[in-house]
Amino acid sequence: xxxSGSGSGASPCGLDxxxxxxxxxxxxxxxxxxxxxxxxxxxxxKKHDGIRVNYKGDHGKGVCAxxxxxxxxxxxxxxxxxxxxxxxNKIDCVVCSYCFRFIGSVEFQIGHRLYFxxxxxxxxxxxxxxxxxxxxxSSTCSSGVTKEKSNTLPQEVIESLITGDVSLPFxxxxxxxxxxxxxGCEEERYCSQSxxxxxxxxxxxxxCSGPNTEPPRRSxxxxxxxxxxxxxxxxxxxxxxxxxxxxxxxxxxxxxxxQNKSAESNFSLLMEAWKPLSMGFKKRWWDYVxxxxxxxxxxxxxxxxEIRDLAFTSLQLLKDAIFDAECAPLFSLxxxxxxxxxxxxxxxxxxxxxPVEDYFLHIDDLPDDKKEEAEKVTAPFLxxxxxxxxxxxxxxxxxxxxxCMNHSCCPNAKAFKRDEDNDGHAVIIALGxxxxxxxxxxxxxxxxxxxxxxxxxxxxxxxxxxxxxCQEEKPN
Numbered sequence: 001x002x003x004s005g006s007g008s009g010a011s012p013c014g015l016d017x018x019x020x021x022x023x024x025x026x027x028x029x030x031x032x033x034x035x036x037x038x039x040x041x042x043x044x045x046k047k048h049d050g051i052r053v054n055y056k057g058d059h060g061k062g063v064c065a066x067x068x069x070x071x072x073x074x075x076x077x078x079x080x081x082x083x084x085x086x087x088x089n090k091i092d093c094v095v096c097s098y099c100f101r102f103i104g105s106v107e108f109q110i111g112h113r114l115y116f117x118x119x120x121x122x123x124x125x126x127x128x129x130x131x132x133x134x135x136x137x138s139s140t141c142s143s144g145v146t147k148e149k150s151n152t153l154p155q156e157v158i159e160s161l162i163t164g165d166v167s168l169p170f171x172x173x174x175x176x177x178x179x180x181x182x183x184g185c186e187e188e189r190y191c192s193q194s195x196x197x198x199x200x201x202x203x204x205x206x207x208c209s210g211p212n213t214e215p216p217r218r219s220x221x222x223x224x225x226x227x228x229x230x231x232x233x234x235x236x237x238x239x240x241x242x243x244x245x246x247x248x249x250x251x252x253x254x255x256x257x258x259q260n261k262s263a264e265s266n267f268s269l270l271m272e273a274w275k276p277l278s279m280g281f282k283k284r285w286w287d288y289v290x291x292x293x294x295x296x297x298x299x300x301x302x303x304x305x306e307i308r309d310l311a312f313t314s315l316q317l318l319k320d321a322i323f324d325a326e327c328a329p330l331f332s333l334x335x336x337x338x339x340x341x342x343x344x345x346x347x348x349x350x351x352x353x354x355p356v357e358d359y360f361l362h363i364d365d366l367p368d369d370k371k372e373e374a375e376k377v378t379a380p381f382l383x384x385x386x387x388x389x390x391x392x393x394x395x396x397x398x399x400x401x402x403x404c405m406n407h408s409c410c411p412n413a414k415a416f417k418r419d420e421d422n423d424g425h426a427v428i429i430a431l432g433x434x435x436x437x438x439x440x441x442x443x444x445x446x447x448x449x450x451x452x453x454x455x456x457x458x459x460x461x462x463x464x465x466x467x468x469x470c471q472e473e474k475p476n
Contacts, residue, residue: 009305011333011334012308012309012312012333013312013315013332013333013334015328015329015331015332015333016332016333016334018328019328019329019332022267022329023329023332023334023335025267025271026270026271026274026278026329026330026335027282027334027335027338030275030278030279032055034275035053035055035061035279036053036055038275038276038279039052039053039279039401039404040052040053042400042401043401046079046401048076048078048401049066049067050065050066050067050069050075050076051063051064051065051066051075051076051401051440052064052066053401053404054439060281061404061406062404062405062406062439063401063404063405063406063439063440064437064438064439064440065434065435065436065437065438065439065440066436067436068433068434068435068436069430069433069434070430070433071430071431071432071433072429072430073429073430074418074427074428074429075413075428075429075430075434075440076401076402076426076427076428077421077425077426077427077428078399078400078401078402078425078426078427078428079399079425080100080350080397080398080399080424080425080426081244081276081277081397081398081399081400082203082237082240082241082244082277082397082398083100083237083240083350083395083396083397083398083424084233084236084237084240084350084395084396084397085097085100085350085393085394085395086233086394086395086396087228087229087233087236088233089391089393089394089395091113091116092113092388092391092394093109093112093113093354093356093391093392093393094108094109094112094179094189095352095393096177096189096190096191096192096195096423097182097188097189097190097195097199097204098190098191098195098196098198098199098202099191099195099423099424100350100352100393100395100423100424101176101177101191101352101422101423101424102176102352102354102355102393102422103176103177103178103179103189103190103191104176104178104179105164105171105175105176106168106171106174106176106355106356106359107161107162107164107166107167107168107171108161108162108164108176108179109176109354109355109356110161110168110356110381110385111158111159111160111161111162112162113356113385113388113391114152114153114158114161114381114384114385115158115159115162117152117384117385118152118153118155118158121152152384153380153381153384161381168359168377168378168381169363169373169374169377169378170359170362170363170366170374171359173359173362174355174358174359174362176191176355177191177192178191179191180192180193180195180196182196182200182204182208182210183196183210184208184209184210184211184212184213185208185209185210185213186210187209187210188204188208201247202243202244202247203240203243203244203247204243205243205247206243206246206247206322207221207239207240207243207322209221209222209225217321217322220317220320220321221321221322223317223320223321224239224314224317224318224320224321227313227314227317228314231310231314232310234340234343234344234396235311235314235318235340237343237396237397237398238314238336238339238340238343239318239322241277241339241342241343241398242318242322242327242330242331242336242339243322244276244277245270245273245274245277245327245330246273246322246324246327246330248272248273248274249269249270249273249326249327251273252269252272252273253266253269256269266326267329270326270327270329270330274330276400277339277342277398279400279403279404280342280398280400280403281342281345281403282338282339282341282342282345283338283341283342283345283462284334284337284338284341285307285311285337285338285340285341285344286304286305286307286308286311286337287304287341288341288344288345288460288462289304289307289341289344289460290460291303308333308337311333311336311337311340312333314336315331315333315336318331319331342398343396343398345461345462349394349395349396349397350393350394350395350396350397350424351392351393351394351395351417352392352393352417352422352423352424353390353392353417353422354390354391354392354393355422356385356389356390357389357390360378360382360389360390363375363378393424395424397424397426399426402415402426402428402442405428405440405441405442406439406441407441407442407443407444407445407458407461407463407465407467408441408442408443408447408465408467408469409443409445409447409454409465409467409469409470410447410467410468410469411431411441411442411443411447412430412431412432412434412438412440412441413428413429413430413431413434413440413441413442414428414429414431414442414443415427415428415429415442416428416429428440428442441467444457444458444461445457445458447469450473451470451473451474451475454470455470
């Protein structure tokens with residue numbers, strides 16, 4: 001279970017003490033006026049006229065309908081503020097690193113997956129699928145190709161799919177954007193030059209580990225990424241949150257000609273750059289992460305210290321790579337712990353359905369004569385992929401408006417991707433009629449669970465649900 005308070009002792013991070021006043025300001029809840037102005041401007045800029053963000057007593061923020069919605073109506077498409085594909089999921093599918101659309105071609109996606117599948121088979125990987133529950137302090141699952149296949153295809157066939165030398169029947173019905181690689185590292189790939197430029201300006205220019213990056217910084221970045229991949233890839237998302245703020249700060253400083261201003265003036269710009277992330281509900285990660293079932297309650301303090309120390313190691317590696325003295329408070333363990341905690345408490349899973357699934361379903365739905373002819377080509381690939389042919393893009397993200405939606409075990413809306421929703425946006429659909437002025441709620445958990453199990457899961461979010469369903473099912 002989760003718990004409040006701290007049993008992890010004094011912080012090992014000197015910046016926590018050196019910048020304690022600034023850290024307190026960064027982590028303080030924004031004023032009501034500041035928050036209202038931010039959300040009003042965000043809603044206006046994104047043209048989300050059907051909703052508004054309200055503040056109400058003990059429940060903090062909430063999203064209300066600004067018009068009537070019918071069942072099935074689209075309420076919101078919320079763009080990611082900060083997000084990342086799970087590291088292991090990159091083995092399964094290739095997506096744009098900015099908007100998370102699938103890219104390349106159906107053939108490329110199949111070939112990419114089969115290539116890594118053949119590598120896993122050749123080195124005798126475990127047949128279990130990876131799950132981030134094994135990552136310390138995380139409960140997010142992600143897939144990875146680890147199954148050994150007896151029906152692997154020849155390497156030259158797989159390579160021909162990747163290079164585009166082979167075209168599968170009817171794949172032209174499922175065309176995907178061409179691939180634009182990062183001009184620096186070539187590791188990040190995009191669906192357009194526009195997405196590549198946006199990612200560079202928002203996050204990647206500080207995280208690119210290509211040959212144009214200074215060798216010491218490139219080495220430090222590799223160490224940080226390696227540590228995150230081996231422990232918990234939520235650190236990669238936290239790094240993007242920090243670089244997002246740093247790059248906003250630099251842009252604001254340039255716009256305001258703050259080149260030679262005082263430290264106090266610079267910090268005011270840092271606060272402004274931090275504002276989008278300041279709106280997210282935050283708790284220190286190691287204080288509130290759920291205690292794993294295999295950890296005895298008597299070992300809880302030790303477990304939480306381990307979590308804190310894990311975060312500190314990650315932070316030190318990131319600091320070695322991208323530290324900027326003007327943004328020093330962002331590199332405090334206190335801020336880092338709250339950023340990670342924010343993603344654990346506010347994230348909506350980033351999921352984008354695979355076009356490979358749609359492709360094979362299309363083949364299966366063809367008239368018998370066309371299906372028989374097509375399957376002469378496609379059947380070996382489907383057999384080689386086996387049950388995992390339809391793995392979606394899977395990741396973690398923070399959505400600024402969706403994160404304002406409160407939980408209910410009898411929600412009137414849900415996150416649901418329609419056929420046309422092929423990127424990482426959070427899509428919220430009405431489950432039934434919603435009247436203007438009514439609060440829009442979603443479920444953070446499986447609302448069909450028994451009362452006690454629902455409350456136990458919601459404890460990780462730091463509250464007890466008192467919705468009408470819980471009131472009815474609560475034991476006397």
